[in-house]
Amino acid sequence: MSNITEKLSGLKNPLFLATVVVPTIVATLYFGLFASDVYISESRFVVRSPDKGGGAAGLGMLLKASGFSNDNSEAYVTRDYILSRDALKAVNGDGLVARAYGNHGVSIFNRFNPMGEGAANERLFRFYRDKLEVSNDAASSITTLRVRAFSPKEAEQINERLLQRAEDLVNRLNQRGRTDLIDYGNKELEEAKLVARNAAVALSNYRNRSGVVDPERQATVQLQMISKLQDELIATKTELVQLRAFTPQNPQIPVLTARVSQLGQEIDAQMGQVAGNRTSLAATAAEYQRLQLESEIADKQLGAAIATLQESRNEARRKRAYIERIAEPSMPDSPDEPRRLRGIISTLVVGLIIWGILTMLTAGIREHKD
Incomplete structure (x- = not known):
């Protein structure tokens, strides 16, 4: 019994080192020396379409007063597209995304595909999605797009390309909708012409026959x-x-x-x-x-x-939605992440909490053994 008590009491200093000192030192080295700066480019846009009678508030009421409403459905479609593989493929046509996240100027701890492995398309997609944030305000239908990259220029370029591809998507949806509407009308007209022609011929034949x-x-x-x-x-x-x-x-x-x-x-x-x-x-x-x-x-x-x-x-002609940019993609002049001091302090606080919990557990075990 005394041997067990001595061993448990001897774990206090190593336990403090393992749960507080070592993690804090590692966090200090990582945030102070190794973590790469992350720049965030932000843009805002709204999908506008002819008024469909829906309610809105704030900016939505302002847009409605000018004869337009905010189409939430197409805004969500745009959001899903930005986060899709197709958007990544379009933006990364010249390798912009791969260069922005996988160049050797980025820390090996933050870099995409640091070991240079092949066939990394799926991993690049997951990495790409982690660097994007697309949020939609339900009240005003304003969509905010934030792109994280390791250089301000590349963050702004990716954001701009995503907006352009989103605009192309909405234009394609518009064209498809217009084509479908007119094609349906033409089909109905051709069918009605055929029926009317057959009915007129049948009546004329009957007149001639009788x-x-x-x-x-x-x-x-x-x-x-x-x-x-x-x-x-x-x-x-x-x-x-x-x-x-x-x-x-x-x-x-x-x-x-x-x-x-x-x-x-x-x-x-x-x-x-x-x-x-x-x-x-x-x-x-x-x-x-x-x-x-x-x-x-x-x-x-x-x-x-x-x-x-x-x-x-x-x-x-009326059913036409389009993207109206409220704020162009920004060019950040200072890194927004990582928040180094907060990361170090958070590691220290979490380590102290874990150390305190483990210390109480060891003290309880010791008292139980005694």
């Missing part, structure tokens, strides 16, 4: 003619009755009798054209009305398709 232009109008004309023939028939019959009553030997009686017979036959023939057989106007009216209705509906659809195309073109 010899009927408009059954309703033709039936009206026929009925008017029948009405006149009936009036004439009545007048002739009246005259015939009077002649037979007063002058039975009048030579006009046979003429009027023949006239009555002819008028009756003509009335029957005209009535047969209006109704009564398969080729009558009444029989053809149903099919004609169906074809005419289809033609009218097709014409209305064609008119609606033309209106839709025009509206699509107008909407394509």
Whole structure:
């Protein structure tokens, strides 16, 4: 028991050295000698689009008053793109990112790929994402982009290229949206034209086949003619009755009798054209009305398709989002990181806390053993 107590008491100084002194010395050497300066380039932008009726506050209300609103959805798309592999590939086309983070002027503790290993694309992407900060203010929809690099010029260049690529992305989305809208309108118009053309041809073929232009109008004309023939028939019959009553030997009686017979036959023939057989106007009216209705509906659809195309073109002109830069990428004139003194003090404080906890634990163990 006494041997254990002696060993535990002998650990006090080494424990202090291991938890406080050594980490503080290492932190002092790292922050004082080895850690490379980090410069932060900051820019701010907002994605503006025609007012969609949404609410906003602050700067958002200011933009809305000028006829624009802030499109949060496209702002988040822009954010995701900046943090994507495609953005890295576009910005690093000439090796800017690889040079900025992997050059030999950077401390081996902070440098990308310090051992010069090959096939480091995925590691470069993770390193690249760690050096970016993209935040979006929900109230004003202002997006802040911060780029960390080991030289102020390279930080500003990467920030500028990212903004340019983000603007290109929004322009591509605009073009795709406009193209889709107009293509949809043109497709609807072509389909409506085809339907209207087929309906007109079907109606024309039926007219030629049946010899009927408009059954309703033709039936009206026929009925008017029948009405006149009936009036004439009545007048002739009246005259015939009077002649037979007063002058039975009048030579006009046979003429009027023949006239009555002819008028009756003509009335029957005209009535047969209006109704009564398969080729009558009444029989053809149903099919004609169906074809005419289809033609009218097709014409209305064609008119609606033309209106839709025009509206699509107008909407394509209105539906245009773009990036408005509020603050250009800054050129930092002094390093923002690392915060050397705070790092050293934080290491000392954490070491003292750990040392105090371990000291209490060892004291508790010693008292328990005793």
